[in-house]
Amino acid sequence: MSHVPQIWLPVTIEEAWKIKNTFRNNSAYIAGGTILRLQEEKGISKPDHLISLREIPSLQEVSHSQNDFLSIGSNVTLSYLLKHPFIQKYQNSLISAVKEIAAPGIRNQATIGGNIGYQYGDLIHVLLSLNAQILWYDGVSEQTSLLHEFLELMINQAETFSNAIIINILIPNRAADYDHTFYFEKIGRREAFTPSIISISCYLELQKGFKIDECRIAVSSSQHFPERLLRTERLMKGKTLTKEEINEMYKVILLEYNPVDDPFASAEYKKRMAANLLASFLVEKLLERSEIHS
Ligand SMILES: Cc1cc2nc3c(=O)[nH]c(=O)nc-3n(C[C@H](O)[C@H](O)[C@H](O)COP(=O)(O)OP(=O)(O)OC[C@H]3O[C@@H](n4cnc5c(N)ncnc54)[C@H](O)[C@@H]3O)c2cc1C
Incomplete structure (x- = not known):
């Protein structure tokens, strides 16, 4: 019988980071959990501690500032992205890409942050071409990095970087007059x-x-x-x-x-x-x- 991991439900980013830092490699953040499902199907065992990010309100928001960015919380689901008025108005390029990901049932759970955290998600190259930045938490403070720099850290410094939490995806507004x-x-x-x-x-x-x-x-x-x-x-x-x-x-x-x-x-x-x-x-x-x- 497969073991049942302990599920943690932190309500702040700081709390989530502390739990991850306590259990380190024997734990994982989960957002929609769809990658975990794929891994289970492949027989990859789960860590003993799963830290759900679903209860953290600041990860669920979508906002827009006229002079700056469209900001998408990492826990926003792909289904929600498809129907959000800000995405339709300011970044409809994302819509065609999201529609190509899985079936609606999976999109109801799958998140944009999980797509990036997975490292092979289909939205990553779209966000790279839109020059997206990542607002993330390193255990001390919030950092902003260009998506390609963030990916390099995740891939090349996996050990030290494994506790990092993606907070928001920031997509710059399109320049006018073009x-x-x-x-x-x-x-x-x-x-x-x-x-x-x-x-x-x-x-x-x-x-x-x-x-x-x-x-x-x-x-x-x-x-x-x-x-x-x-x-x-x-x-x-x-x-x-x-x-x-x-x-x-x-x-x-x-x-x-x-x-x-x-x-x-x-x-x-x-x-x-x-x-x-x-x-x-x-x-x-x-x-x-x-x-x-x-
Ligand atoms: C049937 C099926 C079809 C699929 N089809 C596609 C497809 O066509 N294209 C595609 O790209 N993907 C596909 N996927 C994979 C997956 O559903 C998506 O990539 C999805 O966006 C992952 O989001 P999630 O919230 O479920 O991630 P999770 O499974 O919750 O997490 C994925 C990874 O990201 C990490 N993570 C999650 N949130 C954060 C955060 N805020 N900060 C730091 N790390 C974080 C987790 O620790 C984990 O390592 C499919 C999956 C299934 C089961």
Whole structure:
């Protein structure tokens, strides 16, 4: 018979951190608990102490400030995100990505913080391309880090960082006076949940005349952590969108993106898929704008 872990229900972030620090590797935070469910199905045993974050009110809030950020509490569920008026009004790019995650029953439990804490969640690359920041608690004070820095800490300093609590996800407002374009695509195997084979997102700010003022591209693929394609972004920024630039970008992605082989798709396939998806999005954008301006 499998053992029954002790469930802790702290009501403050500080209390949750202290419990985690007491039991360390023999404990885990849980938000929606859907990853725990996946791990159980794979026969991975639970730690003796589960620290639920569901009773902490400050993790459940969504707010917006005109000059700053959309702030999403880490415990906000994916279903709630889909219907929240602020998300629809200020960051509807998130909606298409959230709709691709699991079935509604799972989305009722799964949280945005858990998607990041899991480290392979499908929202991570979307949030990277939206330049999100993380407000988190380190046991002493609240810290703010860019999402990619936060992920580096989580992955590279796992031991010292395992008690950190994600409080809010902060998504900067879009700059006014630009044509904003957001692209998201998830290519997966159509069966019970496995991480997508490849997912890509791209955020562009275009001036009239197709000049690219801002470009953020993020990719994730199976068995490979999500990442920004900074070299490709640098190539695109300041350029005018033309077929020639798209060809250049295609070549640079093939050089920059280095995913890994897995039992279902080779690294070469994932790399080419990333380049193809992005190139076809940009060609479509080019055609669309040419039609508008012709
Ligand atoms: C059938 C099924 C289908 C799924 N399909 C998808 C899919 O298509 N795409 C996808 O991305 N995921 C999928 N998942 C995985 C999962 O549901 C989501 O990634 C979800 O967003 C995780 O959120 P959660 O609240 O359930 O996380 P939990 O399971 O509660 O936590 C996940 C991890 O994050 C940590 N954590 C949680 N909250 C915090 C916090 N505030 N601070 C620090 N650490 C924290 C936990 O300790 C744990 O390590 C699926 C799961 C199932 C069961």
